[in-house]
Amino acid sequence: MTGRRDPEGRRRAIIEAACALIPEVGVGGLTHRAVAARAGVPLGATTYYFTSLDDLSQAALAYAARSAAESLRAWRRSLRAGDDVADTMAALTEEYLADRGRALTETELYLAAVRRPELRPLARTWFDGLVGLLSEYADPAAAKAAVFLIDGALLRALSDQQPLDTAGLATALRAVLRPAP
Amino acid sequence: MTGRRDPEGRRRAIIEAACALIPEVGVGGLTHRAVAARAGVPLGATTYYFTSLDDLSQAALAYAARSAAESLRAWRRSLRAGDDVADTMAALTEEYLADRGRALTETELYLAAVRRPELRPLARTWFDGLVGLLSEYADPAAAKAAVFLIDGALLRALSDQQPLDTAGLATALRAVLRPAP
């Protein structure tokens, strides 16, 4: 996959291996050796490309956050194409949860940011992006509430290893997005 | 605090030390040595009372879950005494967040349960208890949505190290708890 002499590809392979490992062992469970083995590179490579293990995990989380931001752009398109915001958001959330590893990584990022302030901006990208998205359809307070709902439902579905109650989420989203009476 | 010959108190001291440590280092960051040092007992004591590190962390998380369940009983009383469910719940949530370590431990439990199925019942006690509480005031679907909202807001406040927007949460709670039009 990564040629012998391809620094950029190597770095990327290491980051992707770390991303694949995070759902399995958690951010705190990452080790140079496990990442190197998963990436198919010698141990020395991970210490060559990253000055420390924290540096490596930060790069992996940044990579994950960037890919999440990209998927937000697809969400924006779906929202504009869909007829009902609440239904569309619930469906997108369910779809997002299909890749449980990615969703779990996002939650790992939230928790990791508690103890590592340098991760806090990364941990905000998903929330801020989602709020920005929904602010086209509701006032900011309602948009924030909708994201709380989505994150809470995701967290529960992850922890319980159970599917998302999409219809119930749609109903709740409709309730918070509807202007107060 | 714990006399030389007081097995029950010793076990409890170790568990409480582990609980105090979890917000600082995470469930996965627990070590026999760190817990022993925090509890003021020799290393041998933690391995004497707990057959493994997993056993120790599980006991600590169970202890935390039990104390959370106790606080739920106080919530029930407050709800019955308060005049508005949404306002009361928002205020209780803010109060709950005042002890950030406890709230963080609950979230750590959620995530730990993903990879440790034996923790899953523990990870459900908070959610189930809260839903049961709110089911006295709304239909089950609305109650679940309200808990998603609360957990989402808590997770965000924890990750961002910022205070809770209590008024905003109350508004959103009112929206999801109100019967659909």
Place this chain on the structure above:
DNA sequence: ACCACTCCTGTACGTTCGTACTAGTACATG
């Protein structure tokens, strides 16, 4: 007094970890 038993503690073993480092390899530049 003695014994049986539980409780307690310090130490030791083998493993795994982060990180540093050395020697070697490819490649661009002159």
Place this chain on the structure above:
DNA sequence: CATGTACTAGTACGAACGTACAGGAGTGGT
């Protein structure tokens, strides 16, 4: 072709870890 630079890979080291264990210390029954 020489040479310097960026990359590679294997190894080594000290630290921290989980766990096991041998023996000391206190306690209650007889």
